[in-house]
Amino acid sequence: xxxxxxxxxxxxxxxxxxxxxxxxxxxxxxxxxxxxxxxxxxxxxxxxxxxxxxxxxxxxxxxxxxxxxxxxxxxxxxxxxxxxxxxxxxxxxxxxxxxxxxxxxxxxxxxxxxxxxxxxxxxxxxxxxxxxxxxxxxxxxxxxxxxxxxxxxxxxxxxx
Amino acid sequence: xxxxxxxxxxxxxxxxxxxxxxxxxxxxxxxxxxxxxxxxxxxxxxxxxxxxxxxxxxxxxxxxxxxxxxxxxxxxxxxxxxxxxxxxxxxxxxxxxxxxxxxxxxxxxxxxxxxxxxxxxxxxxxxxxxxxxxxxxxxxxxxxxxxxxxxxxxxxxxxxxxxxxxxxxxx
Numbered sequence: 152x153x154x155x156x157x158x159x160x161x162x163x164x165x166x167x168x169x170x171x172x173x174x175x176x177x178x179x180x181x182x183x184x185x186x187x188x189x190x191x192x193x194x195x196x197x198x199x200x201x202x203x204x205x206x207x208x209x210x211x212x213x214x215x216x217x218x219x220x221x222x223x224x225x226x227x228x229x230x231x232x233x234x235x236x237x238x239x240x241x242x243x244x245x246x247x248x249x250x251x252x253x254x255x256x257x258x259x260x261x262x263x264x265x266x267x268x269x270x271x272x273x274x275x276x277x278x279x280x281x282x283x284x285x286x287x288x289x290x291x292x293x294x295x296x297x298x299x300x301x302x303x304x305x306x307x308x309x310x311x
Numbered sequence: 312x313x314x315x316x317x318x319x320x321x322x323x324x325x326x327x328x329x330x331x332x333x334x335x336x337x338x339x340x341x342x343x344x345x346x347x348x349x350x351x352x353x354x355x356x357x358x359x360x361x362x363x364x365x366x367x368x369x370x371x372x373x374x375x376x377x378x379x380x381x382x383x384x385x386x387x388x389x390x391x392x393x394x395x396x397x398x399x400x401x402x403x404x405x406x407x408x409x410x411x412x413x414x415x416x417x418x419x420x421x422x423x424x425x426x427x428x429x430x431x432x433x434x435x436x437x438x439x440x441x442x443x444x445x446x447x448x449x450x451x452x453x454x455x456x457x458x459x460x461x462x463x464x465x466x467x468x469x470x471x472x473x474x475x476x477x478x479x480x481x482x
Contacts, residue, residue, distance in 0.1 A: 162320065183391050183477065184453050189419045223453050225417040227426030273416060273430030275451070304425040306417045308390065308453050 187213055187222070188307040192293060194234065195300030202291050202305050208254075211288035214247070219309035220285065222278040226305045231264030231272050232298025238278055240286035247287075254290055268298045361386040361395070362473040368401075368409055368463040375459045375471065381429075384456035385473075387422075392475030395449040397459060399471025407439045409463045411447065415454035429458060 156172055158164040166172055192202050201212045216222065228234075239254030257279050265272040278284060293303060362385060366375045374385045389395070401407040414429035432451045439445055449457070452475075461469065 186390070186420070189425075225425070225454070227417075227424075229426070271426060271428065273426065273428065275430065306419070306425060310393075310453060 192303040194295040199294045213289040221310040223308040224276040228272045230301035234262040237292045239290040243287040368467045372460045387456045393452040393478035396474040397447040402468040409437045414458040418455045
Protein backbone atom coordinates (compact mmCIF):
# COMPACT_ATOMS: atom_id res chain seq x y z
CA UNK A 152 0.00 0.00 0.00
CA UNK A 153 1.57 3.31 -1.02
CA UNK A 154 2.36 5.96 1.56
CA UNK A 155 0.67 9.27 0.84
CA UNK A 156 1.13 12.71 2.20
CA UNK A 157 -0.53 16.09 1.89
CA UNK A 158 1.40 18.24 -0.58
CA UNK A 159 0.92 21.97 -1.09
CA UNK A 160 -1.79 21.97 1.61
CA UNK A 161 -4.45 20.39 -0.60
CA UNK A 162 -3.03 17.64 -2.77
CA UNK A 163 -2.55 14.02 -1.74
CA UNK A 164 0.61 12.62 -3.28
CA UNK A 165 2.24 9.20 -3.24
CA UNK A 166 5.74 9.04 -1.81
CA UNK A 167 8.20 8.39 -4.60
CA UNK A 168 11.64 9.40 -5.78
CA UNK A 169 10.04 12.28 -7.62
CA UNK A 170 7.92 13.43 -4.66
CA UNK A 171 9.74 12.55 -1.42
CA UNK A 172 8.33 13.24 2.02
CA UNK A 173 8.80 16.89 2.98
CA UNK A 174 11.40 17.56 5.65
CA UNK A 175 12.32 20.64 7.61
CA UNK A 176 15.29 21.54 9.75
CA UNK A 177 14.12 20.96 13.31
CA UNK A 178 15.63 22.03 16.61
CA UNK A 179 17.52 24.82 14.95
CA UNK A 180 18.17 27.93 16.94
CA UNK A 181 19.24 31.26 15.61
CA UNK A 182 22.35 32.77 17.05
CA UNK A 183 21.59 36.17 18.48
CA UNK A 184 24.39 37.84 20.32
CA UNK A 185 23.99 39.74 23.57
CA UNK A 186 26.19 42.49 24.91
CA UNK A 187 27.13 41.30 28.40
CA UNK A 188 29.57 43.95 29.54
CA UNK A 189 30.98 47.31 28.55
CA UNK A 190 33.59 48.57 30.97
CA UNK A 191 36.75 50.61 31.11
CA UNK A 192 39.55 49.10 33.17
CA UNK A 193 42.00 51.48 34.74
CA UNK A 194 45.46 50.03 34.14
CA UNK A 195 47.40 53.01 35.41
CA UNK A 196 47.98 51.26 38.74
CA UNK A 197 49.77 47.94 38.72
CA UNK A 198 48.47 44.75 40.25
CA UNK A 199 45.87 42.23 39.23
CA UNK A 200 42.29 43.35 38.84
CA UNK A 201 39.33 42.13 36.88
CA UNK A 202 37.76 44.10 34.03
CA UNK A 203 35.45 45.82 36.53
CA UNK A 204 38.40 46.86 38.67
CA UNK A 205 37.78 44.44 41.53
CA UNK A 206 40.73 42.77 43.21
CA UNK A 207 38.71 40.31 45.32
CA UNK A 208 39.57 36.95 43.69
CA UNK A 209 36.17 35.44 44.47
CA UNK A 210 34.03 38.01 42.65
CA UNK A 211 32.92 37.09 39.13
CA UNK A 212 33.24 39.59 36.31
CA UNK A 213 30.29 38.00 34.51
CA UNK A 214 27.42 36.00 35.93
CA UNK A 215 24.51 34.10 34.39
CA UNK A 216 26.38 33.13 31.25
CA UNK A 217 25.32 29.50 31.12
CA UNK A 218 23.44 29.93 27.87
CA UNK A 219 26.37 31.24 25.87
CA UNK A 220 28.45 29.01 23.67
CA UNK A 221 31.15 31.62 23.20
CA UNK A 222 32.10 34.93 24.69
CA UNK A 223 33.80 37.47 22.47
CA UNK A 224 36.07 39.83 24.35
CA UNK A 225 36.53 42.92 22.20
CA UNK A 226 38.82 45.60 23.57
CA UNK A 227 40.46 48.86 22.68
CA UNK A 228 43.83 49.62 24.24
CA UNK A 229 44.99 53.19 24.42
CA UNK A 230 48.51 51.83 24.74
CA UNK A 231 50.04 48.45 24.10
CA UNK A 232 52.07 48.22 27.31
CA UNK A 233 52.72 44.60 28.19
CA UNK A 234 49.63 43.28 29.95
CA UNK A 235 48.86 39.78 31.11
CA UNK A 236 45.39 38.32 31.26
CA UNK A 237 43.77 35.31 32.89
CA UNK A 238 40.30 33.99 32.16
CA UNK A 239 38.69 31.85 34.82
CA UNK A 240 35.33 30.12 34.84
CA UNK A 241 33.11 28.07 37.12
CA UNK A 242 29.63 26.61 37.41
CA UNK A 243 26.89 27.47 39.87
CA UNK A 244 23.95 25.63 41.37
CA UNK A 245 20.28 26.48 40.86
CA UNK A 246 20.54 29.26 43.42
CA UNK A 247 23.44 30.87 41.63
CA UNK A 248 25.97 29.85 44.26
CA UNK A 249 29.28 28.48 42.96
CA UNK A 250 29.54 24.70 43.26
CA UNK A 251 32.87 25.08 45.04
CA UNK A 252 35.51 27.63 45.86
CA UNK A 253 38.12 28.80 43.38
CA UNK A 254 38.09 28.87 39.61
CA UNK A 255 39.00 26.85 36.57
CA UNK A 256 41.55 28.75 34.50
CA UNK A 257 40.56 28.34 30.86
CA UNK A 258 43.01 30.78 29.24
CA UNK A 259 45.91 33.01 30.11
CA UNK A 260 48.68 34.85 28.35
CA UNK A 261 49.77 38.26 27.17
CA UNK A 262 47.04 40.51 25.88
CA UNK A 263 47.66 41.09 22.15
CA UNK A 264 48.63 44.63 21.28
CA UNK A 265 50.65 46.66 18.82
CA UNK A 266 54.42 46.23 18.58
CA UNK A 267 54.83 49.86 19.64
CA UNK A 268 53.89 49.99 23.36
CA UNK A 269 52.59 53.53 22.95
CA UNK A 270 50.28 52.69 20.05
CA UNK A 271 46.57 52.06 20.44
CA UNK A 272 45.15 48.73 19.38
CA UNK A 273 41.84 46.99 18.72
CA UNK A 274 41.79 43.41 19.88
CA UNK A 275 39.46 40.47 20.05
CA UNK A 276 39.66 37.17 21.91
CA UNK A 277 37.27 34.25 21.77
CA UNK A 278 36.45 32.60 25.09
CA UNK A 279 37.24 29.77 24.94
CA UNK A 280 39.55 29.80 21.94
CA UNK A 281 38.39 26.32 20.93
CA UNK A 282 35.33 24.33 21.90
CA UNK A 283 32.27 25.62 23.71
CA UNK A 284 31.89 27.58 26.92
CA UNK A 285 28.56 27.26 28.80
CA UNK A 286 30.14 28.18 32.13
CA UNK A 287 27.95 30.16 34.52
CA UNK A 288 30.49 32.65 35.82
CA UNK A 289 33.68 34.15 34.48
CA UNK A 290 36.43 36.18 36.05
CA UNK A 291 38.64 38.03 33.62
CA UNK A 292 41.77 39.38 35.26
CA UNK A 293 44.29 41.77 33.71
CA UNK A 294 47.56 43.16 34.98
CA UNK A 295 49.92 45.64 33.39
CA UNK A 296 53.38 44.23 33.88
CA UNK A 297 55.47 46.95 32.21
CA UNK A 298 55.25 50.18 30.28
CA UNK A 299 53.02 53.19 30.84
CA UNK A 300 49.57 53.06 32.34
CA UNK A 301 46.51 53.20 30.12
CA UNK A 302 42.79 52.60 29.95
CA UNK A 303 41.53 49.32 28.59
CA UNK A 304 38.03 49.66 27.12
CA UNK A 305 36.19 46.36 26.95
CA UNK A 306 33.09 44.91 25.43
CA UNK A 307 32.00 41.33 25.91
CA UNK A 308 29.44 39.78 23.61
CA UNK A 309 27.83 36.45 24.42
CA UNK A 310 26.99 34.25 21.45
CA UNK A 311 24.41 31.51 21.87
CA UNK B 312 -31.79 20.21 -8.20
CA UNK B 313 -28.50 21.29 -9.61
CA UNK B 314 -25.67 18.82 -9.42
CA UNK B 315 -22.20 20.27 -9.51
CA UNK B 316 -19.54 18.15 -11.11
CA UNK B 317 -16.16 18.65 -9.52
CA UNK B 318 -12.88 16.87 -9.87
CA UNK B 319 -11.33 14.83 -7.09
CA UNK B 320 -8.62 17.47 -6.62
CA UNK B 321 -11.20 20.23 -6.31
CA UNK B 322 -13.11 18.18 -3.75
CA UNK B 323 -9.97 17.71 -1.63
CA UNK B 324 -9.29 21.41 -1.82
CA UNK B 325 -12.77 22.26 -0.61
CA UNK B 326 -12.53 19.75 2.21
CA UNK B 327 -9.34 21.42 3.41
CA UNK B 328 -10.78 24.92 3.26
CA UNK B 329 -14.29 24.23 4.52
CA UNK B 330 -13.59 24.01 8.27
CA UNK B 331 -11.95 27.43 8.24
CA UNK B 332 -14.48 29.28 6.14
CA UNK B 333 -14.05 31.88 3.44
CA UNK B 334 -15.03 34.76 5.71
CA UNK B 335 -12.27 33.92 8.16
CA UNK B 336 -9.74 33.50 5.42
CA UNK B 337 -10.31 36.98 4.10
CA UNK B 338 -9.49 38.49 7.47
CA UNK B 339 -6.30 36.55 7.97
CA UNK B 340 -3.25 38.73 8.10
CA UNK B 341 -1.21 38.55 4.94
CA UNK B 342 2.47 39.10 5.55
CA UNK B 343 4.63 38.64 2.53
CA UNK B 344 3.95 37.47 -0.97
CA UNK B 345 6.91 35.17 -1.07
CA UNK B 346 7.23 31.44 -0.95
CA UNK B 347 9.83 31.71 1.76
CA UNK B 348 7.29 33.24 4.15
CA UNK B 349 5.25 30.05 3.88
CA UNK B 350 8.09 27.83 4.97
CA UNK B 351 7.49 26.57 8.45
CA UNK B 352 10.97 27.19 9.77
CA UNK B 353 11.83 30.24 7.76
CA UNK B 354 12.75 33.34 9.71
CA UNK B 355 13.04 36.52 7.67
CA UNK B 356 15.70 37.80 10.04
CA UNK B 357 17.95 34.79 9.66
CA UNK B 358 19.86 36.65 6.98
CA UNK B 359 19.65 40.36 6.32
CA UNK B 360 20.74 42.66 3.56
CA UNK B 361 22.98 45.15 5.33
CA UNK B 362 23.86 47.18 2.27
CA UNK B 363 23.15 47.15 -1.43
CA UNK B 364 24.14 49.63 -4.08
CA UNK B 365 26.63 50.99 -6.55
CA UNK B 366 30.17 52.11 -5.77
CA UNK B 367 32.42 54.23 -7.96
CA UNK B 368 35.92 52.89 -7.40
CA UNK B 369 38.95 55.05 -8.07
CA UNK B 370 42.47 55.37 -6.71
CA UNK B 371 41.25 56.42 -3.23
CA UNK B 372 40.14 54.05 -0.51
CA UNK B 373 36.39 54.53 -0.51
CA UNK B 374 33.65 53.01 1.55
CA UNK B 375 31.10 51.05 -0.45
CA UNK B 376 28.89 54.08 0.13
CA UNK B 377 31.40 56.19 -1.76
CA UNK B 378 32.79 58.33 1.05
CA UNK B 379 36.45 58.68 1.94
CA UNK B 380 35.75 59.72 5.53
CA UNK B 381 37.46 56.98 7.46
CA UNK B 382 35.52 57.43 10.68
CA UNK B 383 32.21 56.60 9.00
CA UNK B 384 31.02 53.00 9.03
CA UNK B 385 29.60 51.33 5.96
CA UNK B 386 27.17 49.34 8.11
CA UNK B 387 26.27 49.50 11.77
CA UNK B 388 24.11 47.41 14.10
CA UNK B 389 25.84 44.28 12.87
CA UNK B 390 26.27 42.70 16.31
CA UNK B 391 23.91 39.73 15.76
CA UNK B 392 25.59 38.53 12.60
CA UNK B 393 27.94 35.63 12.75
CA UNK B 394 29.46 36.31 9.34
CA UNK B 395 29.06 38.65 6.42
CA UNK B 396 29.02 37.94 2.70
CA UNK B 397 29.86 40.54 0.11
CA UNK B 398 28.76 39.70 -3.41
CA UNK B 399 29.28 41.99 -6.37
CA UNK B 400 29.78 42.60 -10.03
CA UNK B 401 32.17 45.09 -11.61
CA UNK B 402 31.14 46.77 -14.84
CA UNK B 403 33.57 47.29 -17.70
CA UNK B 404 35.34 45.27 -20.35
CA UNK B 405 38.77 45.27 -18.72
CA UNK B 406 39.81 42.61 -16.21
CA UNK B 407 38.81 43.46 -12.67
CA UNK B 408 41.60 44.41 -10.29
CA UNK B 409 40.03 45.98 -7.21
CA UNK B 410 41.68 46.23 -3.80
CA UNK B 411 39.39 45.81 -0.84
CA UNK B 412 39.79 45.82 2.92
CA UNK B 413 37.44 45.20 5.81
CA UNK B 414 37.58 47.25 8.99
CA UNK B 415 35.56 46.68 12.15
CA UNK B 416 34.98 48.23 15.54
CA UNK B 417 32.74 47.94 18.59
CA UNK B 418 30.51 50.58 20.14
CA UNK B 419 29.13 51.18 23.62
CA UNK B 420 25.47 51.32 24.66
CA UNK B 421 25.17 54.82 23.20
CA UNK B 422 26.55 53.77 19.86
CA UNK B 423 29.86 55.53 20.44
CA UNK B 424 32.95 53.58 19.30
CA UNK B 425 35.00 52.17 22.19
CA UNK B 426 38.10 53.83 20.76
CA UNK B 427 39.54 55.60 17.77
CA UNK B 428 40.35 53.91 14.50
CA UNK B 429 39.42 50.46 13.31
CA UNK B 430 40.56 46.91 13.54
CA UNK B 431 41.58 45.69 10.10
CA UNK B 432 40.03 42.28 9.66
CA UNK B 433 41.50 41.63 6.24
CA UNK B 434 42.68 43.00 2.94
CA UNK B 435 42.61 41.39 -0.49
CA UNK B 436 42.65 42.08 -4.20
CA UNK B 437 39.72 40.96 -6.29
CA UNK B 438 41.05 39.85 -9.67
CA UNK B 439 38.60 38.40 -12.13
CA UNK B 440 38.07 38.47 -15.88
CA UNK B 441 35.56 41.10 -17.01
CA UNK B 442 31.85 40.47 -16.58
CA UNK B 443 32.23 38.07 -13.65
CA UNK B 444 30.69 37.93 -10.24
CA UNK B 445 32.84 37.95 -7.14
CA UNK B 446 32.12 37.04 -3.56
CA UNK B 447 33.98 37.69 -0.33
CA UNK B 448 33.21 35.97 2.96
CA UNK B 449 33.94 37.88 6.16
CA UNK B 450 34.08 35.26 8.89
CA UNK B 451 34.84 37.53 11.84
CA UNK B 452 31.36 38.43 12.96
CA UNK B 453 29.64 40.13 15.89
CA UNK B 454 31.44 43.44 15.48
CA UNK B 455 29.03 46.36 15.77
CA UNK B 456 30.25 48.37 12.80
CA UNK B 457 32.07 47.51 9.62
CA UNK B 458 33.69 49.66 7.01
CA UNK B 459 34.27 48.00 3.67
CA UNK B 460 36.64 49.92 1.47
CA UNK B 461 37.56 49.49 -2.18
CA UNK B 462 39.93 51.13 -4.59
CA UNK B 463 41.01 50.55 -8.17
CA UNK B 464 43.74 52.10 -10.29
CA UNK B 465 41.30 51.94 -13.22
CA UNK B 466 37.98 53.61 -12.35
CA UNK B 467 35.23 51.01 -12.08
CA UNK B 468 31.60 50.78 -11.17
CA UNK B 469 30.84 47.98 -8.75
CA UNK B 470 27.35 46.80 -7.93
CA UNK B 471 27.32 44.82 -4.74
CA UNK B 472 25.31 43.56 -1.82
CA UNK B 473 26.39 42.87 1.76
CA UNK B 474 24.54 40.12 3.60
CA UNK B 475 24.69 39.36 7.32
CA UNK B 476 23.97 35.81 8.44
CA UNK B 477 23.07 34.90 12.00
CA UNK B 478 23.89 31.25 11.49
CA UNK B 479 22.35 28.53 13.58
CA UNK B 480 23.32 25.53 15.59
CA UNK B 481 21.53 22.29 16.33
CA UNK B 482 20.65 21.01 19.76
